[in-house]
Amino acid sequence: MGTPSLDGTANGSDEERLDRILAVTREVLRDPGVAADDDLADHGGTSLSILRIVAMANRALHLDIDPRELDGAVTARNLARAARPLG
Amino acid sequence: MSRAATTRTFPAALADLADAVRQLEGLTAQVGPFALYPDACDREPELVAALCRALEVPLTFDAPARDRDFALVGLAAEIRRAQRAPELAGLCAEDAAEQARRLRQEENTRYRTHAVHRPDGSVITVVDAGPPDAPCVLVSPPCALSYRLSLPWLTALGSAYRCLVIQTRGTSERIAEPEVFDQRGHDVVHQVDDLLAVAEEVATGPVHLMGICGGAAVALAAAAWRPDRVSSLSLWHADLELGEEAQKTDHQINLRAMLDLAGESRDTAAWLRGKLTSGPMTGVPERIGPLVVRPYATAELFYRYARLTAATMHWDSRQTAVKVDRPCLVVTSDDDDTAHPAGSRRLAEIIPGARLVSADHGNHLDAFRATPGQVACLTSFLAR
Numbered sequence: 363m364g365t366p367s368l369d370g371t372a373n374g375s376d377e378e379r380l381d382r383i384l385a386v387t388r389e390v391l392r393d394p395g396v397a398a399d400d401d402l403a404d405h406g407g408t409s410l411s412i413l414r415i416v417a418m419a420n421r422a423l424h425l426d427i428d429p430r431e432l433d434g435a436v437t438a439r440n441l442a443r444a445a446r447p448l449g
Numbered sequence: 450m451s452r453a454a455t456t457r458t459f460p461a462a463l464a465d466l467a468d469a470v471r472q473l474e475g476l477t478a479q480v481g482p483f484a485l486y487p488d489a490c491d492r493e494p495e496l497v498a499a500l501c502r503a504l505e506v507p508l509t510f511d512a513p514a515r516d517r518d519f520a521l522v523g524l525a526a527e528i529r530r531a532q533r534a535p536e537l538a539g540l541c542a543e544d545a546a547e548q549a550r551r552l553r554q555e556e557n558t559r560y561r562t563h564a565v566h567r568p569d570g571s572v573i574t575v576v577d578a579g580p581p582d583a584p585c586v587l588v589s590p591p592c593a594l595s596y597r598l599s600l601p602w603l604t605a606l607g608s609a610y611r612c613l614v615i616q617t618r619g620t621s622e623r624i625a626e627p628e629v630f631d632q633r634g635h636d637v638v639h640q641v642d643d644l645l646a647v648a649e650e651v652a653t654g655p656v657h658l659m660g661i662c663g664g665a666a667v668a669l670a671a672a673a674w675r676p677d678r679v680s681s682l683s684l685w686h687a688d689l690e691l692g693e694e695a696q697k698t699d700h701q702i703n704l705r706a707m708l709d710l711a712g713e714s715r716d717t718a719a720w721l722r723g724k725l726t727s728g729p730m731t732g733v734p735e736r737i738g739p740l741v742v743r744p745y746a747t748a749e750l751f752y753r754y755a756r757l758t759a760a761t762m763h764w765d766s767r768q769t770a771v772k773v774d775r776p777c778l779v780v781t782s783d784d785d786d787t788a789h790p791a792g793s794r795r796l797a798e799i800i801p802g803a804r805l806v807s808a809d810h811g812n813h814l815d816a817f818r819a820t821p822g823q824v825a826c827l828t829s830f831l832a833r
Contacts, residue, residue, distance in 0.1 A: 392699065409731040410703045416724050417710055429728040430516070 379425070380442040386418045387438045401435040412436055424448045459548045462534035467500055467549040469527035472739040474506045475595045476524070476746050479624050483746070484512040489525035493532040495542045503546035504553055520726040523733045523742035560596075560603060563651050565643070567618070569633040573643045574621040575651050578603040579611040584680075584831070587656040588614040589644055589664035589671070591688070592757035593750070595740045599661070601819035609828070613656075615647050619753050627715070627749050635756045637764040641670045648678045655680040657831055661816045662788060663688045665796075666761040673772035683778040683827060686816040687796060688788035689766040695795040700787050705762045711755035718755060719748035734814055770799040777803040778830045780823070782811030804830070 380398060388396050393405045402412065412429070419425040424447060431444040477483050487510050490497035494510065501508045508528075512521055537545075565573040576596040586606055588599050596614040603612045618639060619630045633639070644667055648656050658679050660668025665687035672679045688701060707725075711718040722745060733742060744754035777800045781793035790807060797805035806826055808815075815823075 390703070406699055408700070408703070409725065409728065410707060411699065412728075413721065413725050414703050414706050417707070417721060427724075429724055432728065 376442070379423075379445060380439060382423050383415070383419060383425075383442040383445065384438040386415055386422065387441070390414050390418065396438065398439045399437050401437060403436070407436060412441075415441065419445060420448070459540075459545070460534070460536035462531065462536040463540070463545055463548060464552055465534065466497070466528070466531040466537065467504060467552050469531040469739070470497070470500050470504050470506050470508070470549075471553070472527055472595070472597060472737070473508060473524060473743075474504065475597070475621065476739075476743050476750075477507050478621065479750065480747055481623070482507040482509060483524075484509045485521055485525040485528070486510065486512050486514065486517075489529045490532055491529070493537055496537060496540060496545055497528060497532050499542035499546040500549045503549045516727070518726045519728060519730050520722075520742055520745040523730055524739045524746060526733070526738045527736065559607070560600075565646055565650050567633075567643060567646060569639075570629070571618045571633050571643070572622050573618060573647060574616040575647050576603070576614045576616075577611065577651065578613075579607040579609075581611055582653070583609060583611045585611045585613065585652040585654065585656040586831075587644070587648055587652060587658050588612065589658060589660045589668040590614060590617075591661060591663040592617045592640070592761060593620040593744045593754040595743060598737060598740050598817050601817060602659070605819040605824045606828075610657075610831075611652075613647065613651060615644055617757055618643055619757070620750075624749060630753055630756075635753070636760050637667060637670060640667045640757070640761070641674065644668070644671045645675050645678055648675075658682045659685065659827075660687065661685045662813065663758055663761045665689050666764050666766050669766055669773065669796075670764070670769040672775050672777075673769035676773075676775055679775050681776040681778075681831065682773065683780065683830065684793065684796065685780045685823075686785055686788050686813050687779070687781070687793050688762070689792060689796070690762060690764055691767055691770075691792055691795050691799075692765060694767070696789050696791040698786055698789045701762070701789065705759065708755040708759040708762065711751055712759050715748060715752050718752035722748050722751045737814070737817075766796070767799060770796055771801075773800050773803075776830075776833070778806065778827070779803050780806045780808075780816075780826065782808040782815065784810055785813050787813030 388394050390411050391405050396405050416427045419427055425445040426448050427445045432440050490510050561577040563575040590599055599614045606612045655678055658668040658672055665684040666689040672682045711721045745751050779793050779797040781790040783790055797803040
């Protein structure tokens with residue numbers, strides 16, 4: 363079974379987006395063991411490191427993430443779900 | 450009831466609330482009237498408003514609730530907490546305001562303020578405490594942070610030492626034309642020149658330089674370049690660049706990356722600030738939170754904080770550390786997870802004859818606490 367899609371449906375682009383966000387997350391947290399549904403706080407994530415992920419997603423992936431749309435625990439999946447392509 | 454009798458009954462909670470308001474005086478001095486959310490003074494709106502007027506801190510409590518800005522929440526946290534003290538209930542706002550004025554007057558007598566005018570037009574604010582003819586300790590704090598964070602040191606040293614705290618250029622005077630900040634410059638060289646100008650114009654004789662956190666890079670360079678103005682040096686929980694020779698914490702890496710980005714332009718700073726403050730800010734300490742959050746209060750302040758601090762974080766302090774020939778004390782703690790203790794340890798190896806003191810425990814903000822142990826450590830070093 364592959365990685366679940368962001369919205370629960372088989373959607374390749376969503377999976378790709380999640381993979382990219384996850385890669386950025388692992389790089390910023392310097393932790394290759396972060397999984398898509400892990401609470402980033404459990405891996406040392408702070409508002410500063412999450413901001414850096416948001417900034418890198420903007421610059422490198424051309425995705426805009428509005429932190430206001432993050433509900434509950436911050437995970438790579440939630441970040442990818444909140445991400446919108448830059449206009 | 451007479452005014453004198455009323456004064457005697459004022460609770461300590463009022464001084465606490467006055468301090469909470471004054472934590473924002475540096476902010477309003479730079480940006481003018483500043484709006485916080487109404488819930489910051491939900492229990493005692495009249496009392497808080499009266500204190501703001503009395504202390505000349507023009508805060509309003511009418512920020513629109515839509516798209517909540519969590520920097521405003523952090524800035525208001527101490528007022529919100531302090532105004533909830535049960536002892537404040539029923540106090541006459543006018544009498545409380547009069548008492549707050551007296552408290553401010555007493556504090557301003559204890560802590561004198563000087564303005565040092567620099568050739569480029571910058572006005573450097575310096576806060577001064579202790580006997581004017583006593584040996585002088587000049588504090589170089591982290592960029593853009595209020596002198597009020599250093600008050601515990603001023604209080605602790607004030608009986609035997611004259612203690613000066615410099616405010617970083619561009620972070621205390623009223624902002625009229627924002628771009629003037631860029632035209633005047635904000636590199637480490639500028640900051641060192643400001644520190645040396647304070648040592649020359651305000652202090653009498655060589656000073657003990659005390660570099661705290663990011664202020665250590667500036668203090669170190671000043672000691673290396675003008676040893677005639679510096680009698681000795683102490684560096685507390687230093688956050689500086691030593692190349693590959695010293696490990697950094699995640700916080701140091703992430704902060705520098707964020708500041709590099711924010712310092713690109715005012716637009717980028719505004720964008721980044723919007724993202725940062727759209728959710729709760731982690732790591733904001735109790736009691737002094739507004740002082741720590743202040744650099745994030747507006748996009749312009751954030752931009753300035755980024756430019757000034759990134760300059761110190763990129764400055765390679767190895768080049769100045771090897772040139773220091775003054776007695777030097779380096780203080781850190783083994784579990785400082787903000788500025789990695791490896792930096793202080795390496796610094797103590799590089800600076801000729803430096804003495805390293807590393808506590809088993811202590812967080813980064815302990816550098817501002819002036820605990821009895823820290824004060825004894827510094828005064829015994831100064832008395833050597």
